[in-house]
Amino acid sequence: MKWSTRAKMAMKAAVAGWKGQGFDFSSWFGRTFWGIDNSKLATNETIFSVISRLANTISSLPLKLYHNYDSVINPSADVLINMPNQNMSGFDFINKVEVSRNEHGNGYAVIMRDIRMQVEAIIPIDSTYVTPFLNTDDDTLWYEVRGAGGTYYFHNMNMLHVKHITGSSRWVGLSPIEVLKNTLQYDKAVQEFSLSEMEKKESFKLSYSANVDEKKKKEVTDNFRQFYKENGGILFQEPGVTIDEIQRKYVASDTFMSERITRSRVANVFNVPVSFLNDTEGQSYSSNEQMMIQFVNMTVLPIIRQYEHEFNRKLLTEQDRKAGYYFKFNLGGLLRGDTAARTQFYQMMLRSGGMTPNEVRRLEDLPPKIGMAEELWISGDLYPIEHPINERKGGEKSEQTTKE
Structure with missing residues (x-):
């Protein structure tokens, strides 16, 4: 990459917070949200449940800026905690980013700065419009954002990026829903089969003896058809006529077992206790406190540490970090007992x-x-x-x- 191109891209990142058409995302972010959402998040109850729980838990945790264990405030902390942008609160901001992280594997937010390079706003970005890439000249990480007003390039210090696990050769997190693709397809097939079986009407078999003539067969058939149409009533069984119900193969316990398997796999992928998905069979916790300790240590703590590192690295200056400033979520509320x-x-x-x-x-x-x-x-x-x-x-x- 030539130095002129690098300078141009750096300028685009530096002025991302300036006012004006094309630089404040007015042409990119301005769209009407309508229609039907056909994503797995909107059509699968188990996925909706686990993502809602994780997003609401993370966004509900108290977040503060500390200086040597004392809570303080500065302009960057005020933007992040109180009003990341003009359209949402701090709760909404973290909630949206966490939902995107769990739905697509990646949550992005652009840091918009003023002409003094101070944080002015933080705007969540749809992960489907963002592509990370490495500059081949100096191996720095950049983000390409495709919008209606054009394509924008942001240096990694101007883009908050939280994600699920990645490999050594990837910068994009793996989507949990993609990992669960086969499980969700199986669960959907079982639900559709169960629904079709339950919607079927009862079936019967009419048997006639050899001495029943055609006229009598027609009378019996008409009588039974009327009985079936009216879904009940009195049915006289004629001599020489046998009526047997054809048994269904559908068993309600099959659907229940399939749902339990789905809940178990979803809980494993999202790393939450399966009891959070209302499955208590085989639970070995002696108290709710033990369950919450496991949830905090194995699920919540790795997530919030990723957020804290992103905030500390990209919202605080090097001088602030050396002076002892750091962002921290308070987990005490989850462990109070x-x-x-x-x-x-x-x-x-x-x-x-x-x-x-x-x-x-x-x-x-x-x-x-x-x-x-x-x-x-x-x-x-x-x-x-x-x-x-x-x-x-x-x-x-x-x-x-x-x-x-």
Whole structure:
């Protein structure tokens, strides 16, 4: 790639946030959303359920910018957390990107910057319009975005990209729905077969003895046809005539087993406990807390770490990162347990000097108290941790015994 072409592409990426036709996506993003969605997300209940759960969980987690464990705010954090763009909130933004990541394997969002290269807006992009590629001159990663107003090129520092697993030779994540293609086809075939079997009417077999003449056969047939048409009534079985029901081959348990297999495979691909898809058979968890611990450690944590690394690398400057700034999702809400478990944890942390009363109140969404609630306490029974030992209960006697 020639230096002039590289400079041109770099300029396109740098001015992605400038106002004006073609640079604010007014001609690319402006379209009316209507019609019928025939994607697997809109037509398969199991896929809709697992993607909804993952997207809602990730977008509901509290996200903050920290500086050496203290929550702070700067312009980039304000854009990301409060208003990524003029059309959506921080919840909507992460929810849309996470849905795209789980549906197509990749979630993209363009970082639009002002003339001072500060983050001005973050806009999710339909993954079907984006193609990553490597510049052969310097091996830098670029993204090609095809829109109605033309084709745009963005350097990787101006494109948030979260994805499912990739190989060493790919930059595009694998789509879980593509992995489940055969499973979903099988599930659809079973559902269509079950539906067609249930829509069939009852079938019968009429048998006549050798002594039944043609006139009598016609009368019996007409009588039975009228009975079948009216779906009930009185049917007189003539001598020499036998009526047998033809048994169906459809068994409801077959559909149930097929659905269980589908739920199990979907849960495996999306890496969630199968109980999240309302399948509790064979569940080995002794408590809901253990199930949530597995869900957080094996599913949620790898996802949010990918988001955090993208935010830290592309929304913070090198100076910010070296100064100790970082984005972090708070997983505490998913691991809080029930009231009894939280009470026991808080008591242990308070009595061992691990947390202050105000830190406990913040975790329970209560306003902090002034004064001694900001100090650490230890059991003795409960003194400020800096309190002199000789001023505690029994402290003078203990000190005298030590001297003797």
